Amino acid sequence: MSKNEPKTPPGSSFLEEVVDASKVDIRACYQCRKCSAGCPVVSAMDILPNQVIRQIQYGRREKVLTSGSIWICASCHTCSVRCPNDIDFAQVMDALRHIALRSGISAGEKGIPVFHKSFLDSIKSAGRIHELSLILRFKLKTRDFLKDAGLGWQMFRRGKIKVFPQSFTGGKEVKAIFNAYERGATK
């Protein structure tokens, strides 16, 4: 365990922190690996789903929260429906991402949380996702302007890309929702 390992609240283990945040009892796992066998994105993961559970039980907070796996998970819920012990692992992955963001830990897959942030910033500013604005917002952060540019042009030609965002009047309510989120995130 590294010296920089973020501390869990006194008197509680990482296991308790995850169970508390996810409301999923991962202590029921008997390592049958069905979650990893059915996971469509497992080949891109640095720790397999069943290993994530074991590492949580070992209390390896930093290893789990800095893994690429928690961001690679596509939330397809295949693991959750196949677990013989009814462990909703997709829910656990959500909880791990939330803990990682709140802890300010550097993500193992940098681009994915950056994309989520761009997405949420777009909702905050315009209420709806205007796809072109979102893509530009994200590309400004990643500086990868050429990726899929040809594809974007083909979609534009077929009338699938709107140039201007739509007008929106629910701004106050959406701001209030995001203010509550941002207050919670800095707690």
Add this chain to the structure above:
Amino acid sequence: MKDVTYYPGCSLHGTAREYDESFRGVSKLLDISLHELEDWTCCGSTSAHCSDEALAVALPVRNLRIAERHDREMVVPCVACYSRFKAAEAGAKEHPEYLPSPYEAKVSVRYALDFFCDAAMIGEVKARVVKPLTGLKVACYYGCLAVRPPHLTGVVKYENPDHMDRLMEMLGAEAVPWSYKTDCCGASLVMTRTDIVVDLSQRILSMALEAGADCIVTGCTMCHANLDTRQAGLPAEGGRNGIPVLYFTEAMGLAMGHKEAGKWLGRHLTDPIKALSNKGLL
């Protein structure tokens, strides 16, 4: 005439424009009057539920509260939005502290595919078929969120669903059996880990080709975008190295003889018009 509230979601006003157009088109032919939810906002999608649980409840609930002003069910064609609405209903009940005031989930939210597959509605669809899709082999691709998690979707046969297959057969098409109906396409990873999405999408496309399908039919905007646009380099199967991907509402519109079906299909990147014309369906 049946009145329903329509929540389009962000994609249907952009890259999934043909899903919006075909959903509106077939609803009109079925005497369903759509009332677009006034002043709707984004459901929060993957990014909200990956970031914060309370945010993932609050964003959809804002729309549900507006929908409650009307005595109508709300139909949602985008399955990703639908999934967030169902999750928010459950989340609001379990965690009232996520919201400034209680939300009682009085409005009925339906996924468009489930809505058209209802026993009563499917009869209406059958009665309006004027150009049966005879000879068209379709691979029904449900993706993840149309079936999972089943405690939110209510789908019983979530490992091998067949409601879209039955709808397609009602239209005169032949739904081929295949094993990738509910496999993930990688969804929103397309912006960040395009490599994963290309790999997953091409597996699905290859399996549909191997099953002998003429086209894939889906009801998910992310699945459609990924499958329709990531076909470059697809290994050839039986002399074909591409396969059109239709929204199920486009297939319905074709079978119901909707005049604008050609316009909707013209928006796809993998051309479906040639294959459908060869079968005499367009």
